[in-house]
Amino acid sequence: MLKQCEGSHAVAEAVALCRPEVICAYPISPQTHIVEGLGEMVKSGEIKNCEFINVESEFAAMSVAIGSSAAGARTYTATASQGLLFMAEAVYNASGLGLPIVMTVANRAIGAPINIWNDHTDSMSQRDCGWIQIFAETNQEALDLHIQAFKLAEELSLPVMVCMDGFILTHAYERVDMPTQAQVDAFLPPYVPRQSLDPDDPVSIGAMVGPEAFSEVRYLAHAKQLQALELIPRIAAEYKQIFGHEAGGLIRPYRMEGADTVVIALGSVLGTIKDTVDEMCDDGLKVGVLGITSFRPFPLAAIREAVKGAQRIVVLEKSLAVGIGGIVATNVRMATDGLPIKVRTVIAGLGGRAITKASLHRVIRQVMHDQIEPVHFLDLDIGIVNRVLERERQTRRTGPIAENILRDLGGVAPKLG
Amino acid sequence: MDQQVKFYQTGTFTVGNRLLAPEQRAVQADMARTNSLNSGHRACQGCGEALGARYAIDAAMRACDNQLIAVNATGCLEVFSTPYPETSWQIPWIHSLFGNTAAVATGIAAAMRVKGRKNVRVIAQGGDGGTTDIGFGCLSGMFERNDDVLYICYDNEAYMNTGVQRSSATPPAARTATTMPLGPEPGNVFGQGKNVPRIAMAHGIPYVATATVADLRDLEHKVTKAMSIRGARYIHIFVPCPLGWGAASHDTIKLARLAHETGMFPVYEAEHGEVTGVSKIRRRVPVEDYLKLQRRYAHLFGKKPAVETIARIQAMADLNIRKYGLLEEGAN
């Protein structure tokens, strides 16, 4: 059924359709509206046979999820930013124990300085935690991916992180096609755990493992992710069959045929990029777009196949591996290893900095003319940076950087664009 | 019958008592006890925690007809009970992290509720570090929500698994790897530490109790009582650690007994935040008798004894005795 609603609301409804049994909630922007919605549905009885638990921290949220999932209950939670970092230890534990928890990450920057706006630093910080990480481009896809996530998680006995851009998607009102309960039930069977805590069949879970077997355990985690590379497209295909539209999969090529320049990105920014690329193609430029839906596992082969004809790649990423540059770009380079393709990293949209068509036009053209450095920062106000560096050269006690910058900017009024 | 036997019988305080009716005997006296924590574990000789865990879990198993799931914090108990590729547990058991035990238990209890298996009960267990320090947040949250979990803390007064470092349960003057007997105030300083049983009581949860491995019947009584109640429950069990305390492996129970009989560790139970019963001291002893058996207090004795420090420790014990009324009427 078509409806116009907030992204968070769409996700909450989708999760509800998946018949979750335990939901742990802890407030943090911009994820809050999702669990608020679920809490309401549990209380109203709209979601039946479900425990909604208000925990005392994200660490507890993931820990409660570990307990309920280990005891065989379909479990969901959501977080963002600092919250994800605060639960990090439990995040690794959940995947280590092979618990099929589904978690929404409403992507948001990491402080300090504290910043509530969108970028991908939070989920990127957990890229090696053993969870499957899939990124949504639109609210429709966010909704679809959650339904797929439960199936994926439970088939593999692995937790899945559905990443959607904070505010940009979570708080955006747009049209979504909400599936029916019957459709979801047809797609998602009841959860049958691979292992669970049960007095009728007792086991010890989470024993210490020494050097003699640890490598094997870790390799198995890797092998599971490789299995996911085959399972994800299968599930996407099955999904299309039942729900009638495309969603999920590993990658999303757009106008790639004959493109000599390919822009690679994750999440909602793909929309703006596609609009930009359309205009460039209208100007006769050979530019294509490759969206990555599955970041973990990282679809090396699929990407290699998709870009093999290109001459250059621009990886636009909303996170920074401080001290080296791109995270996604580094991964993409692995995919293009040995191919005559130039890969450029463009760091953009940090802490909610708007990514505009204008800026994209400029930077993509610069790349096409080899006019930018391998790691480029989109719309960076180099003047401010230099002022800070200069200040630091001159005096020892310069005070806090962030505040100085705001002073240089003159006030904290909302900046458009 | 019980009373009469308690008054008469040789060995009233022993584990078993051949003159009691079978149903009145201790779980540990039962030939068919579950041995929830089975032989072959890697605990040190004379480990008080291994003992306390089997006491508590066996009693809980009997109380819930073996429909039990246990969660374990990181620590000695977890490490020595599940050395790959073996486990000593005879019950469904999970170890997740050091600091999240109470929360994991909450999750399991929730899962059992939605699955309509109300008969399955959940126990969370950890050492003093995992409980009073790193796991404290989750513990408090579990209490505050009154989740249907029995949390058991095995208190050996330091981080033993990592090599005897101070925890918020380490007593004053005690030597640990991070509170060396050096400087003007050797060992752990006075005026620190956290009384978690009292904090648990402050949450107003249905049941809180302390116990030691020296009085099995009392311990089993409390576990059984806790298991008969729904909601958040907390039992704090005093378990001496021969290794960490520098004591003889055969003195484990003796030390626990002395901790109670000196007043160093008050044994009581509380319901909804109010103390409802205390275990009286049978043979009061001065704290020296307790301290002298442990090398972690060796610096208090030696050539010139730290009379003042010992007096301060005695004062703490005396305060407990006054505060909890640990002496029988007329006892000295």
Next chain:
Amino acid sequence: MTKPFAITLDVGSSLANKTGSWRTHRPVYLDRLPPCNNQCPAGEDIQGWLFHAESGDYQTAWRHLTRDNPFPAIMGRACYHTCEGACNRGKIDLPVGINSVERFLGDEALKKGWAFEAPAKETGKQVLVVGAGPSGMSAAYHLRRLGHQVTVAEAGPMVGGMMRFGIPKYRLPREVMDAEMKRITDIGVKVKLNTKVDDIMASMKEGGFDAAFLAVGAHIAKRAFIPSGDASHVMDAVAVLRSMEGEDKPMLGRRVIVYGGGNTAIDVARTAKRLGAEPIIVYRRTRDKMPAHDFEVEEAIEEGVMMKWLSTIKHTDGGKTLIEKMELDANGQPQPTGEIEELEADSLILALGQEVDLSLLDKVPGLEIAGGVVRVGANMMTGHPGIFAGGDMVPAERNVTVAIGHGKKAARNIDAWLRGEEHKAAPKHELASFEMLNTWYYTDAPKTVRPTLDIIRRQSTFDEVQGGLDESNALFEARRCLSCGNCFECDNCYGVCPDNSVIKLGPGKRFQFNYDYCKGCGICVAECPCGAIKMVPEEI
């Protein structure tokens, strides 16, 4: 359920890990010798029979007791119960009232009419026992149960020997003694009364006896020369006590002096008191030097018997007796002071000890007799093969319990000798001293005080002075036993083992260690209430 590799493990699998290899010392169960048993001259297994009494199984307790001593009712009255002095419980509160429980069992047996089993099979051997006192009858009992034919020759008209003549009724009612004696004759011991053996060799020959046990009591009073006039009225204590058994009571008069400081002196003085006289005991040393048992002296004084310490009798005649005061010299010996005092007295009773009539041995070769007693070997046999002796006849303390012990020991040796073997007593276990116990586990429970008759009744009648325990407080008393050195199945070791390496074998079967997992921490030893486990080094 296909379990994830390594992360999930099968329950209880750690049994594969045999932690017993860590051990440097291993615990072992043992039985130690309880101090009471160690102390008992009659060799009773006191802890053993108390164990059964604790559970209220009095008959089993009685049977266990009478394996060693057929006279619990007599013991419960006449024994000086030195076992209680040795009892470890005395270091906590008060010793267990062993003697009173023993008496309760004895009386219970008489009340219920419990009898001894006759021997399973007859050996056809003949044994002669001389003297139907405690020692002789004890030997007779044991020999009979071992299947031998036993004949007891008693010079007097009644069984009981010195018990009858030496112990007043108010301490040992005769019906009690007779009943326990009868139980022995009931299993086929022949007793010939008024049969004095003058020549043991002859008696054995004519009776065709294979062995003999001589247990003649010390009936002959020692005389001391005391200058006395014609009007003096001097008697000896044994005669006085013996005459109490007959119809005509002795004529003592009002004021009676008893000369001596032993138990017999006390007995005769208290007897005199009951006959209406005013006895005064004259003794040459101080009270603490008195051989008599303190509690008897106490009771005597309570009853109004007067005492005169540090005094000797110089002369007696017609109601007047001269006393010389003594004083202790440097080495505590009494020395005359020459200071004389006069006492009014209608009669003087000498209680200066007794001797045994050894004339029946005159014709026996190879005997060694010294100081009025016969020397015997460790096996109670005299210098003459086949002739054994015990009780007052041999060098030892003279009391009922010792005599009964001799009887048992002699019987065992005679039995062996008859089979041409040598009796080997089982090696003594190490003593279970107080330090070996963990007494925290026992509840506090002071000794029940036996009801004592009020003083007046004691002075005027011959009713028994010491009352008995009823069922409930006998049980209470029995349960005060700490079971020193002997497992009472309290399950402590089974419970306190951190490694579950103690196997409980079930009621009555005790426990066993599972050395596969025992790490040798020693908690079981430290927490065993009764000291029935010890650590021994592992051989490497």
Next chain:
Amino acid sequence: MFQVRIHGRGGQGVVTGAEMLSIAAFLEGRYAQAFPSFGSERTGAPVVAYCRLDDKEIRLREPIMLPDALIIQDPTLLHQVDVLSGLKRPEGYILINTNKTFAELGLDDFVKNMHSGRLISLPATEISLKHVGRAVPNVPLLGGFAAASDLISLASVVAAIKDKFSGKVAEGNIAAATEAYNIVKAKEASHA
């Protein structure tokens, strides 16, 4: 594509206004995308919300820098924030919640060659106080926008209101929207 930018202060229903606009458009079969200038807004702080309307799927996620219409819920912002930036002129729309004229607000210079029919000043706060009892000018301004632009019908606005609110609040807002709609339509008639 038609882009609307709404300025106001926290508590004035700026974001809700944009959302209702998107709902109204959706109900008319269009694609719409409403989103706030994301921030941890507090009551009284300047707030911006956006709404895009189009006949095909909207993929663009950048903030609206070149709006086709501006809805200014609080005229005092004119001097604080660069509210007018990027407005398409001369064809753009401006709706301001005020009793003053554009001249009185000192805007006549900025609007001089714009269509007067697209310059709407409306006492939205008064209207909302009258019908809803609270100073929530978003709905009346929405009604005014419907009237001025004819991009969405009053009926759709009413439906959107019903989607967001219920009971008395809904009724009050519907009345407010309707009154505002009529005022603007009346003005148009008078100009024509």
